[in-house]
Amino acid sequence: MNDYVTLTEEEKDFLVSKVICRKYLKGQYIVQQGDICKYSCFVLSGCTKTFYMDPQGQEHIVMFSIEDWWSSDIGSFINQTPADFNIQCLESTELAMFSYDVIEELYSEIPKLERFFRQVTERGLIASQKRIVRSFSLSAKEQYIYFRNQYPKIDQRIPQYMIASYLGITKEFLSKIKSQLALE
Amino acid sequence: MNDYVTLTEEEKDFLVSKVICRKYLKGQYIVQQGDICKYSCFVLSGCTKTFYMDPQGQEHIVMFSIEDWWSSDIGSFINQTPADFNIQCLESTELAMFSYDVIEELYSEIPKLERFFRQVTERGLIASQKRIVRSFSLSAKEQYIYFRNQYPKIDQRIPQYMIASYLGITKEFLSKIKSQLALE
């Protein structure tokens, strides 16, 4: 965060006093579908997956969040409505958690943060739109190659079947793609 | 916009003095892929399509913007980098255009606008994420039904082959879906 906003000592103290730092264990849920998402979380260490469970019980992974990423169901957080997504820790994960009430307070106390969070959201929107374009202009194989480049480390940290779910394909087909790529 | 921010008379005057209102004709481009997107545009009347032209020359429609929507390549606008998308008018279209330089000026003169644009971006991000989820949890037919409900009017205003492109399917398959739905 230091890269994006410069805060005075008092502002820093105020911010730190309002943020909740908490550690979750592997497997624990930060948000469950249907809950109201009370916190917007900055990942200090570890890894989370954000996923949607469809009526047929199929899991669709929307994003992975690793160190220095944000993790929350923004739709639920912003409007304080039931979450569409589950967020679960794939590893032991440390979070800096901004609660809904506190974030409004932070905006009025430290107007620079309004700008900061606008920019965070802008980057999120840009990434999300790019993902839509990829999903309909690239083949599954191309998307997997893109994924591998985008997250060179994450690939080793999470199981293949979750990568398949993130890409919107089956684990069997991902396996086929990987063996194809190995031959090339 | 009046629904989201309350401005004093001076603020209103200042805003109006900085915004460019312009009319485009059907077929004209507001942004072309590779350009730097200089304006973030609010659609006063008419309709635009935002699309990506892939290396094979295939057109992929990312969104339609009608009255009261925003239309821009935010990625390009925010970072002042070459645009990934084309934005073209499907009808004669009136826009309120906020230039990159002016928007920064507006944020510092009228801090309330910083909040307003953060909220606009948040709503955009929520919509974009929901679209991703739909694209991998709904069949083409279900997505078309969703589209028809979401934009009951747009359906009559734009050609079928563009709707197909928006849905990420071919026009022939959309035609098949429509005749299936007509029988039900």
Place this chain on the structure above:
DNA sequence: AGCAGATGTTAATCTAGATTAACATCATTT
């Protein structure tokens, strides 16, 4: 009126990716 270009439909064939199921590996637990 008649022609050209843009849009829409139908039907036959093709393919990327899904599904199913059998088997392989690897960790944990007992």
Place this chain on the structure above:
DNA sequence: AAATGATGTTAATCTAGATTAACATCTGCT
């Protein structure tokens, strides 16, 4: 070390949606 459960691979078959191509309609234009 054997057993259980979680993960990964391979191969056979199936299907949603793509492609191609022929034919309608529906413009506007001369």
